[in-house]
């Protein structure tokens with residue numbers, strides 16, 4: 445995957461494609477089939493052409509809006525890291541938790557293991573800066589862009605020096621849903637511990653707000669997952685009743 449430029453396929457330049465594309469859009473009511481409510485602009489091959497998917501078979505076609513189509517592209521592209529020799533540890537915890545301390549514990553070879561961390565990216569760009577919260581908005585964005593580029597490389601299985609281990613830190617409680625990893629390590633000092641660090645001045649005041657946001661997002665995510673599980677159970681029960 446990757447070298448194959450899907451849009452250059454003769455399929456998309458054929459009269460058959462234009463016809464079948466219209467039929468698929470009409471069948472799906474002109475709406476994105478992922479249920480986002482947006483109008484569909486693209487007709488997508490469910491099994492991609494480069495993986496042997498049928499080009500003109502309606503059962504292999506789905507209407508998608510541009511954002512959902514892009515997301516599907518990212519999901520497909522992101523699988524390369526699975527075949528790469530680099531093993532990825534995803535270290536997740538609230539802002540103010542010592543994620544880099546956990547990385548130092550896990551690090552096997554400091555000279556060659558890869559560490560992708562927002563604060564480290566910021567420090568590499570702006571020497572002497574310790575906390576990304578102390579950075580101006582644009583500086584923080586620049587550090588974030590460097591981090592995102594590194595994660596993009598990691599997804600594609602491209603890792604500098606062919607590091608055999610990578611430690612990726614995130615302060616997003618839902619990181620495991622969208623970042624690549626082989627193992628997740630959660631660092632959870634608990635909200636009271638972080639608030640105490642703020643009160644005693646060991647952390648800048650902004651970490652109070654950041655930590656509160658993290659723990660609230662974690663609660664929301666857990667409730668969302670529970671709701672999805674309940675919906676699936678209902679669906680399974682309905683199917684059993686009708687069977």
Ligand SMILES: [Zn+2]
Nearest residue numbers: 476480509512
């Ligand atoms: Zn959509």
